[in-house]
Amino acid sequence: MAFRSTSNNVTHSKLGVWEIYEDPTTLPRKRWPSIEAYAIIKTAAPYVVRMLRDIASIRECWLLLAGWVTVELVASLVPAIALSFHGQLLTVVQTAVDHRTVDPHLLFTVAAGGLACSLATRLLRYARARISAPLHRRIKSYYSVHIFHAVVRLDVPTYDDPAVQHQLEQAFPKSPHSTIAFDAVSATLRLFSTAIQLTSQLPVLVSVLSNQPDGPLLVFLCLAHAFFQWAKVDKPFIGHGVWAATTTDPDYIKSEGLKRAVTNPIHRKEIVASGIAPSLLAQYRQAVARIADRAGDFYEVVASATTLRDGLSINVFIQEVLRSMPEIAFALRAVQRPSSIPLSLASLNLITQTTQGFTYTAFSLFDDTVTIANKLAAVRHLYEVTKIPNRVKVHVPKKDSIIDEDDPSLGVPFPEDQQSLELGISIEFRNVSFKYPGSDEYALRNINFKIERGELCVIVGSNGSGKSTILKLIARLYDPTEGLILVNGADIRTLRLADLRRAISVLFQDYTHFPLSIRDNIALGDPEHADDLDKIRRAAELGGADGLIERLPDKYDTYLERPVRDYYSTLPEGMTDLFGRPVDYGRVREAGGMANAEGGGGAGNRGLSGGQMQRIALSRTFMRSVVSDNSVGLLLFDEPxxxxxxxxxxxxxxxLRNLRGSKTMIFSSHRFGNLTRHADLILYMNDAEVLEEGTHEQLLAQKGGYAQIWMLQACAFLS
Structure with missing residues (x-):
């Protein structure tokens, strides 16, 4: 592994295909509790108090938590009691060596005490598991709602921000089997338990070992060995400071890309249909051959390099010498006093075991302090993530301030008269320009138009002209970079966001299907009527999805994409097992109602076409716009x-034309169909600008871009 320094004093090294860059100006993390760790703990303390109050509010959790604390407290005292019995055992051995007699009562007490400590340890471990399991499940359930709320409240530009994504990751548990709150409680209890264990063991250890032959010497040797072993384990190959690793090796990058291509189900149909599997295999073989032994996952390569580095280090030799020193001291004592061999052997075993155990416990206390700091910092992230400010704000003119949307009472109520929605909503753009976050290109440039209440507006133009962006601004997924949007004559930024979005029904071009049943997918258009199957069926009928749903085996209870996957054993289908029997999952799939290919098992869409999937999405829009007739005044359809x-x-x-009544309806489309003939207003867009506006007849008379594309599409249809 070669090292060199870059121009900005960052150390660069190469390990296999990986390039490692380290900043030597950052301080490594200490092995003892640092000031930084204590500062983190102090900062996180208010959040920990809040966490404990929340946990105590969960049903019966305070009883479980109290039981767990009690178990940990008792468990931390058992090692000291066991050590006391071991010391008494040495007394029995000493008496046997010096006087050739044994006190049966003392021996029985020692044996019974040791057995009781072993049983107590086992029972306490079982009690801890019985208590912690339901406690963990309840805490996990409680904080799953907490995290769900933290994520679901975010608007589009905020959620798309990589910094916010990183902040959300910090608040999520690292494993699906863990919970930040539970881990923090567990780590804290473990820290206090360790401290109590050390406090209770220390006087017993001193009392037991102080009178043993060569006790201080053996204790010192065991401590030294334990220290060097702990120091070795705690020393990483890469420093604890700021570092980054990357690879530019084209063969390794290509080989990883090929692996992802053949393992991702999204590419499977194209691989099979196009017959490119042999070509992919050949390319992968060539890439792997060129990489040779330089390849490997980063941490796998680091682990291998660590093993090679530490294999013949001075630390290892010191460890081996110190490991043998207690036995050497025992041998020298046995040569000098052969009669003391039984006592020396017992002393050696007791001193070695207890000293090493005590030392590792002490060192773990140091390590746990830093771990506790990290755990408590995670608790802080867990609560702070609910306060991430949304980018889309409510402007309150009277207060001349900007307020986050989380308070539903803020902003101007919309509309003032709920019945007015039946007459539609007017929309006006004044000199509106917009750039998507992170982009330097205008998606809209100086847009001006007005759609009156109850009008049917069709926005036409080529892909990428800005049609969908207009609908997103009307739904206030984003705010314009420049200009003003008026809704019923009021600045859209001053309206209550919840009221505005409740009054709008929208279907975007990049519509989604939720990992729920078809019934729930449609019902999300109007959650208040989610249990009304008649209304759901009506919406499906209007969306043109009723026929295809009735043909599905589970009809409205069908999952287009199951959120829970099925699991199978590790034996690949098509091979033979150890007894020569063919591996076939057909019968277990049939027995469990699992799908062979499309649909169930967590993947697929039941073989539905894109048009059929779009009809289900349309049904959700109809559920909102038609079934909930009095609450929606504006219908937005993006390439429906x-x-x-x-x-x-x-x-x-x-x-749509027959059912919209007097509501305002806005369509975007790149296909000029029969709808434009009935439009009250057509906006023709190209390259982020509105170039023409008017009715169908007016735009044809202008003989501009709209008329040309209309004629092209009409000729193509007739031919």
């Missing part, structure tokens, strides 16, 4: 017929 055939598209537009 992109995946539909011409007949289904025509039927959809007819249903």
């Amino acid at each position: 017929s992109a995946s539909l055939d011409p007949t289904a598209e025509h039927d959809l537009f007819e249903r």
Whole structure:
């Protein structure tokens, strides 16, 4: 592994295919509790108090927590009691060597005490498991709601921010089997338990070993060995400071890309249909051959390098010497006083075991302090993540301030008269320009138009012209970079966000299907009527999805994508087991109702086409816009017929025109169909600008871009 310094004093080293960069100006983490750790603990203390109050509020959790504390307290005292009995055993051995007699009562007491300590340890371990398991489940359930709330409240630009994503990751447990709050409680209890264990053991250890032959010498040797072993374990290959590792090896990058391509189910159909599997295999073989022994996962390579580095280090030789020194001291004493061999052997075993155990416990106390700091810092992240400010704010003109949307009472109520929604909502853009976060290109440039209440507006133009962006700004997923948007004549930024979004029904081009049943997917359009199957069926009928849903085995209870995967044994299907029997999961799949390929088992969409999937998404929009007739005044449809055939598209537009009543409806589309003939207003867009506006007849008369594309599409349809 070669080292060199870069121009900015960052140390660069190469390990296999990996390039490692370390900043030597950052201080490594100490092995003892640092000032930084204590500062972290102090800062996190208020959040820990809040966490404990929250845990105590969970049903019966305070009883479980009290039981767990009691068990840990008793368990921390058992080692000292066991050590006391071991010391008495040495007394029995000493008496036997000096006087050739044994006190049966004392021997029985020592044996019974040792057995009782062993049983107590086992029972306490069992009690800890019985208490911690339900406590963990209840804490995990409680904080799953906490995290769900923290994530679901975020708006689009905030959630898309990589810094916010990183902050969310810090608040999530590192493993699906763990919980930040439970880990913090567990680590804290372990720290206090360790401290009590050391405090109770120390006087007993001193009392037992002070009168033993060569006791201080053996204790020193055992302490030294334990220290060097702990120091070795705690020394990483890469420093604790700031470092980064990357690879630019083209063969390694390509080989990893090929592995992902063949293991990701999304690519499987194309690999099979195009017959490129042999080519992928050949490319992978070539890349692996060129990499040779330089390849490997980063931490795998680091672990291998660590093993090689430490294999013949001075530390290892010192450890081996110190490991043998107690036996050498025992041998010298045995040569000098052969009669003391039984006592010396017992002393050696007791001193070695107890001293090493005590030392490791003491060292773990130092390590646990830093661990506790990290655990408590995670608790702080867990609570602070609920306070991430959203980018989309409510402007309160009277207070001349900006307030986060989390308070639903802030902002101007919309509309003032709920019945007015039946007449639609007016939308006006004044000199609106917009850039997506992180982009230097305008998605909209100086847009001006007005859509009156109850009008049908169709926004047409090529892909990427800005049609979808207009709908996103109306739904206030983003705020314009420049300009003003008026809703019923009021600045959209002053309106209560919850009221505004409740009054709008929107279907975006990049619509999604939630990992829920079809019934729940449609019902999300109007959660208040989620249990009304008749309304759900009506929405499905209007969306054109009722026929395909009825043909599915589970009908409305069908999951397009199961959120829970199925599990199978490790034997690959198609091979033979150890007894020569073929491995076939067909019968267990059939017995468990699991799918062979499409659908169940956590993958697939039941073989539905893109048009059929879009009809289900449309049904959710109909559930909101038609079934909830009095609460929606503006309908937004972004390419609603992109995946539909011409007949289904025509039927959809007819249903929408007939059912919208007096509500305002805005469509975006790159296909000029029958809908534009009935539009009150057409906006023709290109390259982020509105170039033409008017009715169908007016735009045809202008003979501009709209008329040209209309004629091209009409000729293509007729031909």
